[in-house]
Amino acid sequence: MATPAVLGTTAIRQRTAQTGDIVARLITFAFAASIILVTFLLVWQLWLSSAPSRHKFGFAFLFTSTWNPVTEEFGSLPFMYGTVVTSVLALLISVPLGLGSAIFLSELAPAGISNALTFLVELLAAIPSVIYGLLALFTVVPLMRSYGEPFLKSTLGFLPLFKGPSLGFGLLTAGMVLSIMTVPFIISVSREALLAVPREQREAALALGATRWETTWRVVVPYAKLGILGSIFLGLARALGETMAVTMVIGNDPKISASLFAPGYSIAAVLANEFSEASGEVYVSALVELGLVLFFLTIVINGFARVMIVATTRKGSKR
Amino acid sequence: MMSGNLIWRKSVNAVMLSVTALFTVLTVSTLFLILGYLVYYGGRSLDWNFFTKLPLPPGEIGGGMANAIVGSVEIVGVAALMGLPAGFLAGVYLAEFEDKMFAPLIRYIADLLNGIPSIVVGLLAWTLVVVPTRTFSGLAGSIALSVMLIPIVTRQTEQFLREVPLSLREGALALGASKWKTIATVVVPAGSKGILTGMILGVARIAGESAPLLFTAFNNQFWGGGITQPTASLPVMIYIRAISPYDDWHRQAWAAGLVLIGMVLLANIAARLVLARGVSVPRA
Numbered sequence: 001m002a003t004p005a006v007l008g009t010t011a012i013r014q015r016t017a018q019t020g021d022i023v024a025r026l027i028t029f030a031f032a033a034s035i036i037l038v039t040f041l042l043v044w045q046l047w048l049s050s051a052p053s054r055h056k057f058g059f060a061f062l063f064t065s066t067w068n069p070v071t072e073e074f075g076s077l078p079f080m081y082g083t084v085v086t087s088v089l090a091l092l093i094s095v096p097l098g099l100g101s102a103i104f105l106s107e108l109a110p111a112g113i114s115n116a117l118t119f120l121v122e123l124l125a126a127i128p129s130v131i132y133g134l135l136a137l138f139t140v141v142p143l144m145r146s147y148g149e150p151f152l153k154s155t156l157g158f159l160p161l162f163k164g165p166s167l168g169f170g171l172l173t174a175g176m177v178l179s180i181m182t183v184p185f186i187i188s189v190s191r192e193a194l195l196a197v198p199r200e201q202r203e204a205a206l207a208l209g210a211t212r213w214e215t216t217w218r219v220v221v222p223y224a225k226l227g228i229l230g231s232i233f234l235g236l237a238r239a240l241g242e243t244m245a246v247t248m249v250i251g252n253d254p255k256i257s258a259s260l261f262a263p264g265y266s267i268a269a270v271l272a273n274e275f276s277e278a279s280g281e282v283y284v285s286a287l288v289e290l291g292l293v294l295f296f297l298t299i300v301i302n303g304f305a306r307v308m309i310v311a312t313t314r315k316g317s318k319r
Numbered sequence: 320m321m322s323g324n325l326i327w328r329k330s331v332n333a334v335m336l337s338v339t340a341l342f343t344v345l346t347v348s349t350l351f352l353i354l355g356y357l358v359y360y361g362g363r364s365l366d367w368n369f370f371t372k373l374p375l376p377p378g379e380i381g382g383g384m385a386n387a388i389v390g391s392v393e394i395v396g397v398a399a400l401m402g403l404p405a406g407f408l409a410g411v412y413l414a415e416f417e418d419k420m421f422a423p424l425i426r427y428i429a430d431l432l433n434g435i436p437s438i439v440v441g442l443l444a445w446t447l448v449v450v451p452t453r454t455f456s457g458l459a460g461s462i463a464l465s466v467m468l469i470p471i472v473t474r475q476t477e478q479f480l481r482e483v484p485l486s487l488r489e490g491a492l493a494l495g496a497s498k499w500k501t502i503a504t505v506v507v508p509a510g511s512k513g514i515l516t517g518m519i520l521g522v523a524r525i526a527g528e529s530a531p532l533l534f535t536a537f538n539n540q541f542w543g544g545g546i547t548q549p550t551a552s553l554p555v556m557i558y559i560r561a562i563s564p565y566d567d568w569h570r571q572a573w574a575a576g577l578v579l580i581g582m583v584l585l586a587n588i589a590a591r592l593v594l595a596r597g598v599s600v601p602r603a
Contacts (some may be wrong), residue, residue: 024499028412100342128527241436243530302434
């Protein structure tokens with residue numbers, strides 16, 4: 001007699017359990033999906049808000065270099081120039097520095113030292129960008145003005161890159177500060193890519209009589225090259241979008257000059273400086289359009305970087 | 320001849336090994352340089368007024384940043400209230416519910432969202448909040464920061480839930496627990512240390528952001544009227560003080576820098592060393 005009743009409660013319990021599972025799945029899915037939603041919302045909102053500028057200037061916005069809020073004529077070229085030049089400068093310094101450090105941390109240093117140093121590198125990555133800016137403004141800028149730039153002028157001054165007055169503020173200083181800021185990202189991602197290389201690869205090379213360095217450089221690094229490339233792209237995307245530190249040292253002058261000593265301007269910096277005080281529909285929307293350009297620039301580079309990083313870590317973990 | 324070649328190879332080895340070590344030392348030493356400067360300049364400028372007084376107009380000596388400290392706590396607190404639960408639940412979905420169709424896409428988009436420049440996220444909050452309400456507000460800043468926080472927390476929650484052994488889940492399910500009960504009472508508690516670490520690191524990261532606050536929360540010289548009004552924050556204050564021409568303001572920028580870095584590093588060290596001993600925290 002009691003059997004059907006027991007079965008009944010079990011069935012009810014099972015049903016509530018299933019509804020619970022479905023509800024839990026739906027709720028968590030809603031939040032997960034909101035990530036996609038927010039991203040689309042971002043594109044949509046920037047697209048809408050930049051409409052007046054897009055209609056007025058069309059593609060010329062990307063190739064002209066006037067920036068005149070009074071006559072309402074806007075072109076993004078000087079800002080793209082400053083953004084790209086400072087980021088490339090940053091990578092020229094941070095790639096060797098970051099890759100070298102990653103090799104040391106993953107391949108050569110004893111575990112204890114490597115862990116401690118990795119922890120410090122992670123702290124370096126956690127420092128807010130405005131702090132980098134503060135230090136750059138009061139230490140790097142004066143140093144570049146009185147020592148760095150005069151030195152470059154006296155040694156490499158025959159190049160057009162190193163001509164003009166030493167102001168301290170400018171593309172070169174911004175690039176240097178950015179390089180310090182991107183190094184931790186390059187280190188931590190390429191270190192992970194190097195660590196994902198199977199041990200057998202190293203052992204085989206060492207067994208054939210290769211030195212430690214030859215093993216690292218000819219076997220381990222090529223094996224992890226996609227991940228390393230990914231880390232560089234990731235660093236590049238960070239550098240392109242970096243705002244505060246660059247704004248404080250780049251000089252904020254929308255000019256395109258061959259000299260790295262000259263002050264410049266970056267997309268993020270002009271947004272930081274002018275957006276809150278911009279008035280007039282076209283001016284504001286031109287700034288939003290700059291933001292849109294920056295968004296697409298970083299998302300494409302990030303997209304490549306993520307694909308490469310996923311490809312290497314998967315390759316390593318398969319073995 | 321063989322030995323000459325070997326000597327060459329060994330010296331290349333030694334030189335390159337030392338170069339990589341040198342690079343590492345160079346990189347790490349910038350951390351100590353930064354901390355050293357901040358402690359030296361910031362420490363000289365830090366006093367009680369900094370924590371208790373309001374900012375003074377340019378030219379007047381003294382004053383503090385009490386409103387910016389409180390403002391930062393407000394903005395970051397509200398951002399955390401919105402971003403932490405949302406990111407956590409999204410992470411639970413990615414780790415626990417099998418979904419071959421959407422999960423990879425969501426994961427990828429979350430990583431992309433994480434890489435978007437913070438100033439662009441500020442533009443989003445500006446269009447969503449500042450434009451319709453016609454005023455800068457702390458809330459707009461909070462929304463911008465929570466948009467940055469969600470993908471960080473999502474990915475870290477997912478990562479730490481994945482590290483929970485499958486046998487724990489199977490045990491709970493075999494005892495008759497439903498899936499959501501297994502997640503809520505077994506899986507999440509097992510991964511809670513790591514998840515909490517990820518959350519602290521995420522909040523520490525957004526607490527130092529100034530770019531997305533410049534044209535959302537804006538700034539305020541006074542106590543302001545709560546989260547719906549322009550609100551001062553420590554990072555924005557550092558920026559404004561640092562680029563000003565006044566020595567006394569520079570002094571305050573250093574003091575604020577020291578306070579900010581103290582909070583951020585303390586959170587990082589606490590999370591990484593104490594809470595997550597031995598847990599490897601992925602780069603956000």
